[in-house]
Amino acid sequence: MVTCRDDPDTLTRFSTDESGLFQAEGLEAVYFPRSTAEVQELLREANARGVPVTVSGAGTGITGGRVATGGGWALATEDLREVGEHPGESISLEHYGRTFSLGVDRERREAWVPAGTPLDVLERMLPPGLFYPPDPTERTALLGASVATNASGARSFHYGATRQWVQGLTVVLPNGDSLRVERGEVRASVGEISFRGQAGQDYRLPLPRYCSPEMKNASALYCRPDMDLVDLFVGSEGLLGVITEVHLTLAELPAPILGELAFFETETQALDFADAVRAASQAGALTVLALEYFDGASLRFMSHPVLEGKAFGAAVFVELAGDLEQLDPLMDALEAHGMVEDWFADTPADLTEQREFRHSLPESINSYVRQHGSQKMGTDFVAPPGCFRELLAAYHAAGQRFRAAFARPGEHYVMFGHLGDYHLHVNFLTQNEAELALVRELYADLARQAVRLGGVISGEHGVGKKTVLVEGRRVPYLELMLGREGLREIARLKRALDTNLVLNLGNMVPKELYNEL
Ligand SMILES: Cc1cc2nc3c(=O)[nH]c(=O)nc-3n(C[C@H](O)[C@H](O)[C@H](O)COP(=O)(O)OP(=O)(O)OC[C@H]3O[C@@H](n4cnc5c(N)ncnc54)[C@H](O)[C@@H]3O)c2cc1C
Incomplete structure (x- = not known):
């Protein structure tokens, strides 16, 4: 029972x-x-x-x-904590008053992990020297859910998103049948993907016709002509089944890790510096794990002696793996682009302090929002490389429109995030319903601009049940990117697997739309 x-x-x-x-x-x-x-x-x-x-x-x-x-x-899924059969050694841990178990093959750098394992617990359970690279900020998130949302984080610049680290899955399909699938076992062909469930039933799923872009992306079901079945479930937001166990690939911990937080007078200097670091990384001259951005407003939300009495225009955080002697390309870039001050971390204690400093930003913004009784609307759009500065200009234009319409003390918007992947979060901070109404309009407009530029509307948070107001009409968020027909295609695929429409209805595709099929 x-x-x-x-x-x-x-x-x-x-x-x-x-x-x-x-x-x-x-x-x-x-x-x-x-x-x-x-x-x-x-x-x-x-x-x-x-x-x-x-x-x-x-x-x-x-x-x-x-x-x-x-x-x-x-x-x-929080009680899915006991690992099933696996070929590795078994590890268990008592934590939060509960017992967690998983399997590991140290030599092959693989793990078999139940879906209910929180990411911070997974980190503690892995053998020394091995780690699971996707690092979404919220470490209490459960592994199964982070696979269901294809979560990612700062280090995705180097390691990619969750998808890259999922080798296989155990999934319970919406009808109660189950499936254990490894990467490479089932591939799509001629517009469909077919497989056999554990109970012997055959499934033929019609694939949507859109093609998921090769950029950081957590919008819609992943879909490409010759795709792997594992990839269909990663990022599917629970539409296609319940993930109960994940077969992960692990990485070796790089050492040593170094952190450089560089402060600049202007946004342009910071962006040019980041471009130089990205280029050095792509050329193999630096091993850059994370490349993150903080605008001037973000820095005003943060507190640390390094900021006291200063008014920097922007900052860029670079996390690197390597020796101090290999940092010449970084030093050159700092000098060329006018760094005015920096905080370099190369000891475990300093790196931890720097990480806590960076992670304090979302919480500081949230407590500001609570104190002011306001609401925050945060973007999650990703731009293609060549169009990033155009999208950034659109962010500023929207922010300035908001500020001009509602002149008042306090911040109107802050901008920070995953500059390495051209994925910044703009948080609009509203203080009343009238402000919120304008921001909703600006948000929908920016999402459409991101799509027009060839970008995506969610880089990491997913789509869920979000809607936007377009010309007074409430529209499913994903419709901005895929159009109505794209949503119908997702719905057709789902219905081929979930004939009674019982599981996670309303995610990506609104319930009513199934009536249009
Ligand atoms: C302060 C803050 C920072 C964040 N930072 C990041 C970040 O850096 N990167 C990022 O990617 N996200 C981030 N998020 C969003 C969130 O943490 C992630 O989406 C996370 O993966 C959700 O995990 P959860 O366990 O809380 O899932 P839930 O919120 O409970 O569920 C998320 C979705 O997954 C589905 N689901 C859950 N479990 C399963 C399962 N086993 N099988 C199938 N479907 C399932 C649910 O139905 C739901 O649609 C952040 C959130 C907050 C509040």
């Missing part, structure tokens, strides 16, 4: 996610399966009774993906 809770505290805990923008409606119960078999049992029951099921990780998502807006049951 799968553990079930329907007390008010549990229902409340699962009624929203970190966005706070979406609320569950008619959530009846939360189920806590402990194994793949229990997930299967639950989904068979849901199909038999026609109950909608919404999958949940730790709830750190900011697009409402885990929120059961259509009622029914929530399926919590």
Whole structure:
């Protein structure tokens, strides 16, 4: 019997996610399966009774993906902590008062990890010298969910997103059948992808016709003509099944790691410096793990002795692997582009302090937002390399329009993030409904500009249940990028697998759209 809770505290805990923008409606119960078999049992029951099921990780998502807006049951994955059969050595850990287990093959640098493992716990469990590179800022996120959202972080500049590190998956399909698939076993052909479930049933899924761009991307189902089946599930936001276990590739910890936080008077100097570092990295002259940006407004939100009494225009953080003697290209770039001050870290304590300093920004912004009773709207768009500065100019134009329309003290927008991947987050900070209304308009307009430039509307947060207002009409967020027909194609694929439409309805594609098929 799968553990079930329907007390008010549990229902409340699962009624929203970190966005706070979406609320569950008619959530009846939360189920806590402990194994793949229990997930299967639950989904068979849901199909038999026609109950909608919404999958949940730790709830750190900011697009409402885990929120059961259509009622029914929530399926919590946090108790999926026991690893199944695997060829490696077994490791277990007591943490948060719970037992976690996984399998590792040190020589082959591979791990088999249950979906309910938080990323910070995974980090502690891996043998010394090995690590799992995707590093989304939220370390309490669960592994299964981070695969379902193709999460990424600062080091994705060097290591890529979650997708690159997923070797195989165990998935429970929406009808309760299951699948264990390794990369290289099943590939798409002539517009469809076919496979056989554990119960012997054959599935033929019609692939959407769009082609996912080769850039940092967490928007829509991944789709390419000869794609691997594993890639269809990575980033699928729970539409196609519940991930219960992940076969990961690991990396060797690079050593030593060095951190350079360089401050500049102007944005242009900072961007030119970053271009020079990127070029040195691409030429193999520097091993750059992360290349991150902070605008002047971001620096005003942060506190550290290095900032006291200063008013820098921008800063760039470069995380490197290598020896001090190999840093000439970095020194040259700093000198050529007018660095005015810097903070170089090469000891574990200093690197930790620098990391905490950088990670303090989102929380400082959130507490500012709470103090001012305001709302924040953050972009997640990625531009193609050649168009990044054009999108940046559009961000500034939008920010200035906002500032001009609502002149007042306090910040109107801050900009920071993954400059290496041309993926900045612009956070608009509104203080009342009128400001929010304008920002919503600006946001939708910027998303369309990102698409027009060949970019994507989500680099890491996913799409979930987000909508935008376009000329007074509420439009599914993903429609801005794929058009209505693109959404129908995703819906057709989903329905081929989820004939009763029970699992994670409302993510990427609104429920009503299934009636258009
Ligand atoms: C302060 C802050 C910083 C963040 N920084 C980053 C960042 O740097 N990079 C980044 O990528 N994201 C970031 N995020 C977003 C979020 O942390 C990630 O999307 C994360 O992967 C979500 O994990 P979760 O366990 O909280 O999942 P949830 O929010 O619970 O769920 C996310 C989605 O995955 C689905 N899902 C969950 N588990 C499964 C499963 N086992 N099988 C199938 N579907 C499943 C859910 O239905 C939902 O659609 C940030 C969020 C916050 C609040």
